[in-house]
Amino acid sequence: MKKRLLSLTIVLILVISMFGACSKQNANEGKSNKASSTGDASDQGTTSTSQEKPYNVTFAYIGNEQPDMDKVEAEINKITLRDLNMTVDIIQLSFGDYADKLKLMLAGGDTLDILPIYAQNAASYIDAGQLVNLNDYVQKYGQGIIKQLGEDVAMGGQINGFLYGFPANKESQTRAGLVMRKDIADKYKIDVNSLKTYDDMSAVYDKIHKGEPNMDLLVGYNMIYQIETKDPLFDGFGVLMMREGDPTKVVNYFETEEYKKRVQLMRDWYKAGYIMPDAATSTETSANLVKAGNAFSYFSPIKPGFLTQENINCGHEMTVAYIEDAEYLYSSGVNLFNWGIAHNSKDPEKAFQFLNYAYTSSEFMNLLNWGIEGEHYKFVNDAKTVIDFPDGIDATNARYNLNIGWELPNQYIAHIWNGNPEDIWEQYKEFNNAATKSPAFGFIYDSASVANELTALSNVKNQFLKALDTGSVDPDEVLPQFNKALYDAGLQKVMDTKQEQLDTWLASKK
Template sequence: MNARRHSGGKSRKAAALLLSAAMVSLSVLSACGKSEETGGAEASASPQANSSASAEPAANTMPIVKDGSVTLTFMGNENFYAAKSYKQNLPVWQEIEKRTGVKTIWDVTPSSQYVKVAGVRVAAAKDLPDIMLVPQDPVKTAEDGLIIPLDGLIDKHAPNIKKFFKENPILHNRLKAPDGKLYFISSITDGAAYTDPIGLLLRKDWLEKLDLQEPRTLDEWYAVLKAFKDRDPNGNGKPDEIPLSFANHGMNGLTMFASALNLHFFYSQGFYPDKNGKIQFEWADPRAKELLVWLNKLYSEGLIDPEFLTKKDDALVGNISRDMVGSSVNFLNQADRYNAAQKQSGSDKASWMLALPPTGKDSKGYYEKYGPFSGYFAISSTSKNPEVAIKWLDYIYASEEGSRLVHFGIEGTSYNMVNGQPEFTDFVKKNPEGLDAVSALRSIGAYPTVPWIRSQKGFTSLQPQALLKLNPVLAEQAKRIETSLVDAVPFGFASPKENEEVSTTVSADFKTYLDETLVKFVTGKEPLDNFDKFTAKLQSMGLAKLLELKQKQYDRATKK
């Protein structure tokens, strides 16, 4: 996973946070910044890396090279199924090597250590691989000449990637640096966002026990959470219920209720275009005060976990297994995990569901989708085989044959073709070693940490749907909220010049002040009568300039 890393002190780090380029899944960070001067990145690219407007390239023939005549080094995260390392030449990658003729050296590190380990190498500009998951600001990495522009390579040698970007111009624009060039590709997650959305998880069995309807409005949510606290739904005679508890989200978890007021905080962070396409900062909107008043009411009455800022996943699941938690914020797939945790502890009747999003007078309710990007993958300027590298990426990333391998694994082992479509075998559905479906796929090298696409349509959409079909209950819940999912606002990358403008015109403490004051409003440490002073303070700290720069990022991402 990539992370922001800047060397210009507090103000520059604050600028990078404020101008965060791409909204991401909970497990991935994005990066920003690049100047007009590309220096070594341009100079080190071979002639075929320059942009051109040539006709559609012919499909790549396999193998890409004679068997074993070219070896590429890939630097990235180790397999998330720790028992099987990519270094073991797993079956999927054996098959890819067989079909492409390209050998792969896996220079991989556990994800928890990757940013630190790879960051040292990239910072030193030494011992770079052919292809890497960029461990720091990817556009700054391009500016430093460590990765090359891909536009010309894609135009001439990657017909499948070219086709995907042509069909998805907004995604293409969002991945471009401010100079208009493409230096990296990313795993695409927008298809998975439909099959495994994030939202408010709720105890359906507690609703039924207390004869309550699924809440929709904020008033109804308050009534349900109040009943969870006061009416002993776990039946142990103790006032130990925690109506709302979640892990690893902090203040952001509480903003899941903002859709009732037509506000966008969870992924868009409050920066959202009005009907005329002008970016506004919704935390300065009077509707934000209305949300904060409601959240303060919940907190003061003990309906929100007092540890909401610091709760970790193991502590949350521990409380869930003790039948204490009534609602949470998480991905749909975690409903099964919560049910299993409670079943193991003897709560056989526990039934977690994904609630419909909160609605209000002027809002039908929605959940923002996560993604659409996860990690940034680039070809290094020291690669001796950039054409082979882009052809290899084209195969695994966007070709139907290569995608099927990384999505579904090995035909006859993890899937079979049925009526022209891949269907999982019992190796995935009822794994003989007791592995869940994703772990089973990862054990043979599928469901990878390399760049891959899980989209909303076409052959790259099949795997998320196939996984969801393994659990009809979750499939029904995902279908139920499909029309309630909306995109987070798209922003392009900020340039170093824009970051510099922020660092000199926007207070370095802007984000800290914002985050801390919002928490104080919720917990009652700051009177909500001071909301106008809060918005005035944001203005004095440079909000207008920040909005001006956010507008530029938005316009870049959405241009046709």
């Protein structure tokens, strides 16, 4: 989508109307308009006045193009002119090519203020000098962000002291489990609450397989990684084991006893006929496979409201067993997706003020994610917190339903989509707070010096991992080959780099 600017006429009309307001009204605008923010004017970090020329913020997001984006953008500009004396130019990037487009924009000097940053790209952006160090502005203009996220989370996106971005406010802990069709579990009298380990599932699969010999009992390919009892240190090439050995010692996960045991169990299940035969090559989602009617279970991350979502996606009532009771909080979970400021910004100070506003203005968040009330959504509860499509509108004909709260700055201050509990955001907060933090929580390693090795390691992983994790190959034969290929591709260098940086970081915390 090309950039779109408000017409000069609309901007001039709005600015003139602001001049017409008395200075006292202008001074109290941010405080009196409680609907626009969960904080006060200081939380929003605004210093602009209506006597200044409006600053135009260029804001890029990753998501689907919306037919009514121009209309929603115009409504957003009304509130940002009112609250910040700024306008916003929204740029849509697709999930398929966002990385290439951002790379070109950053390298080419295109006008860009706010940009989305996946953590794995941060080090290369910093190394190329393409990001603004937010440490330069956070104390003066970022108190709203700190209030919303908490200081440890807000300040966690740092590499060697360079604060590259703030994380999207979302559920971040590692709790995961085995999702099963409830009708099948009930039919075979499976006590779901008694299933606590991988080994517990062997007897369950054996029982159901005898009665449903043609059913795929376990589908998907991420059967080992979903149950996260290690801190992957972002890329998984060198991890911290939370339950075996020293949790500050970087090790190769694929040589641990945990991985060896799990991958051998997958092989046993595959040979017994429990696992979908083409699990390693299938591109269909697990939910769709269940919906098709011939699949029983799959592993998945679990969050509050998860089953409501999966019941719809799977077309069956689902239930879940929490395997291994793994509840951890890692930097890679919290800082997976972040918001930062491009070095291309014409005024990083104003861009930061807008970023703080994005984390504190519920009015902005609702417009960006859900669109315009009455046109793109309606309230379905008296408290006006839960929304749904207006009459006659659904997902097939909606002209605006961005619905990417997990990615946007702060979904916790936005409306809740119908079907979720009314206290879903409080549940998310409690969910994160219940997790055990990794000893490396807050640490993000600088991967720039091992970029070539990481590319080679990713290629090796793509070659071996799915086949091993689904039991499609004999681990006694293939796992040694996998580990040799990893070390040949530079795994030891990556692990040493992580360990050296982690040791320095841990020492600085004493």
